[in-house]
Amino acid sequence: MSERGDEVKLSGLGEKELLALSKKMLLSLDANEMREVQKHYKKLGREPRQIEIETIAQTWSEHCKHKTFRAEIDYTKNGKKKKIEGLFSTFIRAPTLKSKKKWLVSVFSDNAGIIRFNKDYNIAMKCETHNHPSALDPYGGANTGLGGVIRDVLGAGLGATPFACTDVFCFAPPDFPKDKVPQGVLHPKRIFKGVRSGVMDYGNRIGIPTVNGAILFDERYLGNPLVYCGTAGLIAKGLEKKEAKPGDLIVVVGGRTGRDGIHGATFSSAGLDEASTSSAVQIGNPIEEKKMMDALLKARDLGLYNSITDCGAGGFSSAVGEMGAEIGARVDLEKAPLKYKGLRPWEIWLSEAQERMIVAVPEKKFAKLKEICEIEGTEATVIGEFTSTKKLELFYNSELVGELQMKFLHEGVPTKKLKAQWNSSAGKEISCAQPDDYNQTLKQLLSMPNIASKEKTVRKYDHEVKGGTVGKPFVGVENDGPADAAIVRPLLDDWAGVVIANGINPMYSDLDAYAMACSAIDEALRNAVAAGADFSRIALLDNFSWGNPKNPKTLGSMVAACEACSDSAKALDVPFISGKDSLYNEYCSKDVCTAIPGTLLISSIGIMDDTRKKVSMPFKRAGNLVYVIGETHSELGGSHYAKLVGSAGGKVAKVNFKKAKKIFSSLSTLIAKQKSEEKIVAACHDCSEGGIGVALSEMCFAGMLGAEVDLKFVPLGEKVSRDDFILFAESNTRFIVEVEKSRSKEFEKAMKGTAFAQIGKVTDGNNLIVNGLKGGKIIDEKIGALKSAWKGTLWW
Amino acid sequence: MHCIEIAFSDEKLDSAGTGAKNDIIEDLGILGIEKVRFSELYYLEFPLETSKAREIAQNVFLDPIVQKFSVDGELFADYNFCIEVRFHPDVTDNLGMTAEEAIEDYTREKPQGHVHSARRYYITGNITREDAQTIASKLLANEVIETYKIITPPQGAKGDLNE
Numbered sequence: 001m002s003e004r005g006d007e008v009k010l011s012g013l014g015e016k017e018l019l020a021l022s023k024k025m026l027l028s029l030d031a032n033e034m035r036e037v038q039k040h041y042k043k044l045g046r047e048p049r050q051i052e053i054e055t056i057a058q059t060w061s062e063h064c065k066h067k068t069f070r071a072e073i074d075y076t077k078n079g080k081k082k083k084i085e086g087l088f089s090t091f092i093r094a095p096t097l098k099s100k101k102k103w104l105v106s107v108f109s110d111n112a113g114i115i116r117f118n119k120d121y122n123i124a125m126k127c128e129t130h131n132h133p134s135a136l137d138p139y140g141g142a143n144t145g146l147g148g149v150i151r152d153v154l155g156a157g158l159g160a161t162p163f164a165c166t167d168v169f170c171f172a173p174p175d176f177p178k179d180k181v182p183q184g185v186l187h188p189k190r191i192f193k194g195v196r197s198g199v200m201d202y203g204n205r206i207g208i209p210t211v212n213g214a215i216l217f218d219e220r221y222l223g224n225p226l227v228y229c230g231t232a233g234l235i236a237k238g239l240e241k242k243e244a245k246p247g248d249l250i251v252v253v254g255g256r257t258g259r260d261g262i263h264g265a266t267f268s269s270a271g272l273d274e275a276s277t278s279s280a281v282q283i284g285n286p287i288e289e290k291k292m293m294d295a296l297l298k299a300r301d302l303g304l305y306n307s308i309t310d311c312g313a314g315g316f317s318s319a320v321g322e323m324g325a326e327i328g329a330r331v332d333l334e335k336a337p338l339k340y341k342g343l344r345p346w347e348i349w350l351s352e353a354q355e356r357m358i359v360a361v362p363e364k365k366f367a368k369l370k371e372i373c374e375i376e377g378t379e380a381t382v383i384g385e386f387t388s389t390k391k392l393e394l395f396y397n398s399e400l401v402g403e404l405q406m407k408f409l410h411e412g413v414p415t416k417k418l419k420a421q422w423n424s425s426a427g428k429e430i431s432c433a434q435p436d437d438y439n440q441t442l443k444q445l446l447s448m449p450n451i452a453s454k455e456k457t458v459r460k461y462d463h464e465v466k467g468g469t470v471g472k473p474f475v476g477v478e479n480d481g482p483a484d485a486a487i488v489r490p491l492l493d494d495w496a497g498v499v500i501a502n503g504i505n506p507m508y509s510d511l512d513a514y515a516m517a518c519s520a521i522d523e524a525l526r527n528a529v530a531a532g533a534d535f536s537r538i539a540l541l542d543n544f545s546w547g548n549p550k551n552p553k554t555l556g557s558m559v560a561a562c563e564a565c566s567d568s569a570k571a572l573d574v575p576f577i578s579g580k581d582s583l584y585n586e587y588c589s590k591d592v593c594t595a596i597p598g599t600l601l602i603s604s605i606g607i608m609d610d611t612r613k614k615v616s617m618p619f620k621r622a623g624n625l626v627y628v629i630g631e632t633h634s635e636l637g638g639s640h641y642a643k644l645v646g647s648a649g650g651k652v653a654k655v656n657f658k659k660a661k662k663i664f665s666s667l668s669t670l671i672a673k674q675k676s677e678e679k680i681v682a683a684c685h686d687c688s689e690g691g692i693g694v695a696l697s698e699m700c701f702a703g704m705l706g707a708e709v710d711l712k713f714v715p716l717g718e719k720v721s722r723d724d725f726i727l728f729a730e731s732n733t734r735f736i737v738e739v740e741k742s743r744s745k746e747f748e749k750a751m752k753g754t755a756f757a758q759i760g761k762v763t764d765g766n767n768l769i770v771n772g773l774k775g776g777k778i779i780d781e782k783i784g785a786l787k788s789a790w791k792g793t794l795w796w
Numbered sequence: 797m798h799c800i801e802i803a804f805s806d807e808k809l810d811s812a813g814t815g816a817k818n819d820i821i822e823d824l825g826i827l828g829i830e831k832v833r834f835s836e837l838y839y840l841e842f843p844l845e846t847s848k849a850r851e852i853a854q855n856v857f858l859d860p861i862v863q864k865f866s867v868d869g870e871l872f873a874d875y876n877f878c879i880e881v882r883f884h885p886d887v888t889d890n891l892g893m894t895a896e897e898a899i900e901d902y903t904r905e906k907p908q909g910h911v912h913s914a915r916r917y918y919i920t921g922n923i924t925r926e927d928a929q930t931i932a933s934k935l936l937a938n939e940v941i942e943t944y945k946i947i948t949p950p951q952g953a954k955g956d957l958n959e
Contacts, residue, residue, distance in 0.1 A: 137938050190934070
């Protein structure tokens with residue numbers, strides 16, 4: 001066979017045959033797209049070569065082009081029809097562009113979003129999903145998920161220095177019955193342990209702290225576990241722009257190319273089934289990435305290259321294709337260093353072997369770059385050059401094996417047309433009997449896997465390396481209370497810090513995707529504000545993991561979630577700076593397809609000018625006053641309490657944007673204003689899973705102090721006459737705050753205009769005591785017993 | 797071609813083995829396990845004198861204070877089943893590639909072929925071959941990227957090999 005590769009015969013094929021071909025070659029292109037390719041090559045008067053059609057398929061993949069987020073959607077909401085010209089531009093990007101915040105440096109245009117940090121530096125942040133690979137090989141999938149997002153940040157602007165990572169996972173419950181796990185699926189506990197080791201081995205070995213995260217459980221994640229990885233990086237001002245120039249050498253730096261992960265991008269754009277195989281799996285090597293990173297950061301500081309990007313999904317094809325999109329590129333595939341012999345040209349071009357970056361290097365600077373790479377023990381190899389032909393020309397041993405027009409490659413993909421449908425629900429509140437024994441109920445809630453301590457997992461990660469982690473994942477007298485957010489000082493000679501938090505609540509998705517998205521945003525913000533972030537300088541990142549968008553109801557719930565992002569961003573004046581989506585998360589076995597619940601991860605990144613003013617969540621001193629900020633509603637739908645008592649339906653927690661904005665800005669201003677050595681707000685914790693009951697318990701056992709509170713003082717947004725509803729409702733924008741007892745006037749003055757009330761005091765007893773609406777004690781439990789319940793579930 | 801095997805001498809230091817034992821009991825519910833010993837293998841896929849392979853084992857791979865090694869033998873003999881796990885041929889083997897570099901650093905010449913890594917779990921306990929199969933496929937090896945084989949002790953084996 002000639003190295004020209006096989007020609008793929010398209011001419012004369014009908015729709016069915018085109019689709020069959022797409023499926024056989026794992027292209028994941030639909031009939032419409034295949035027809036477009038057919039038309040293009042008919043015009044050229046020839047058949048496409050395999051390398052060309054593979055390049056088109058990967059460039060046009062859902063993973064790279066986000067076709068669903070750019071699609072034209074006929075949306076029917078509560079019976080009313082509406083046309084949406086692209087979810088991304090309408091709902092995510094538009095509010096950010098309108099916000100005109102001066103501290104936004106680069107949004108939605110690069111590998112990562114970039115915001116201002118201090119007078120000399122900016123911060124880049126990116127969050128990614130690595131779901132499909134983690135389902136097949138949890139260790140390698142998580143490993144390369146982290147490696148990939150670190151490279152994204154390293155490839156942001158002219159290169160940011162990664163300084164912190166976050167990880168959020170969704171799995172099926174670890175006690176899922178073994179005999180019910182379908183053929184070809186790994187047991188969720190095995191996936192959990194594999195993913196955890198993957199994160200540990202990558203993050204710890206490369207020397208970047210893993211500072212924040214979350215782990216959630218739902219049975220529908222059985223065939224489709226979700227693995228989100230995020231990285232934040234530091235980049236000097238002025239380095240945010242990059243541009244490859246014609247004549248620049250195309251240089252690959254880092255690892256060698258093998259047969260790893262061929263078809264990863266197209267694979268992630270298809271659903272999983274029993275037959276999914278190994279070729280999509282990549283293996284990570286943190287030491288290789290560390291060497292590459294060190295070399296590139298040195299080269300960045302010496303100004304040795306004009307542009308940089310990582311080889312992610314699609315490998316060279318997407319890295320070179322994107323960098324040269326406006327100019328053109330010529331690649332000599334035989335020059336790429338290989339792990340082993342025998343790769344065909346298209347395999348070299350599309351391999352997703354890890355730990356590789358592409359840089360555009362002016363010819364006279366290449367020798368210096370090569371020298372630096374040799375010192376760091378990594379490779380730098382010229383594989384071609386950027387041109388001004390507006391074409392992508394691929395050679396193998398001087399023979400032209402593929403030629404594509406940049407314009408067709410990047411703009412030729414037909415806009416998808418999709419239908420979506422959504423109805424908002426007014427839902428009746430859950431119905432259940434009040435508990436006989438609140439002590440027991442509270443302990444049961446604390447031991448639910450979503451709420452229970454994740455310390456056994458988090459402690460496997462190094463969250464201290466680099467020495468900047470000032471707000472740690474676990475806080476309190478015994479260092480085991482759950483912190484709301486991580487705080488990192490990327491520059492050790494500056495007290496300013498970066499606050500990293502997240503919000504996610506797929507449990508609300510089934511009832512009301514709009515409220516779910518608002519809640520996730522609210523949670524991400526309140527976690528950041530609780531720790532001390534400046535509310536006027538918080539940016540958000542969105543990560544959508546959804547089922548099959550061809551199902552109008554599935555897509556409808558995603559449209560509703562996007563509308564929520566837009567409404568929240570505008571009303572709260574908080575911009576999105578970067579995002580990602582992973583669709584087709586459904587697993588089919590024997591004709592039964594299970595989709596994941598629509599899962600939106602919101603990551604927040606905030607700045608605080610002086611990290612010494614940070615506030616942590618444990619109670620600090622007996623005698624101090626306990627306040628609740630924010631209104632409690634009868635909002636139990638999708639709550640952990642509803643799940644515990646087995647009650648479906650219910651009213652989902654909503655967000656009142658106006659009140660939320662006032663609370664966030666008042667609390668944030670107060671925390672920023674107080675003196676670090678004599679704080680008014682001694683402790684602050686957000687109320688989320690399990691409501692006030694769980695938040696109070698956590699503050700008690702983290703601080704090893706008791707508390708006594710009265711439910712009758714809790715500020716309500718409507719009439720709520722049940723103790724259990726007040727204790728366990730998951731209403732948004734609520735905080736529990738411990739106020740220094742002599743400073744209550746200052747606190748109340750600062751919070752004027754918001755709903756807040758003192759509900760009790762911190763005590764030096766051993767118990768959490770809660771008095772019900774009718775007076776008497778309804779909870780009187782030892783904090784040790786609460787802590788044991790919280791720690792017991794996931795202690796492996 | 798030779799195979800170098802490295803393991804901790806003292807069972808107490810063998811956290812990978814102990815971890816596997818706990819997972820077998822807790823996650824798979826196979827209770828008859830007495831002990832699991834773990835070892836790392838390096839297949840040197842090129843011609844080499846046995847004495848040179850021993851020299852490389854001692855100078856490149858072994859920590860002589862806490863570990864023991866063998867060349868072309870099994871390090872443990874008091875087991876019922878031994879499960880050996882290695883990658884499929886095309887899957888990236890970082891440990892193997894690093895081993896190649898380390899050998900090159902020591903011998904000052906490029907090895908004439910590749911090194912492939914593998915690992916063994918020597919299981920002692922009252923379990924059946926079927927149990928061993930379950931342990932291999934459900935816990936120790938991911939057949940998407942790895943293969944495994946189950947080894948039973950040779951006839952007449954006595955005690956640990958100790959070199």
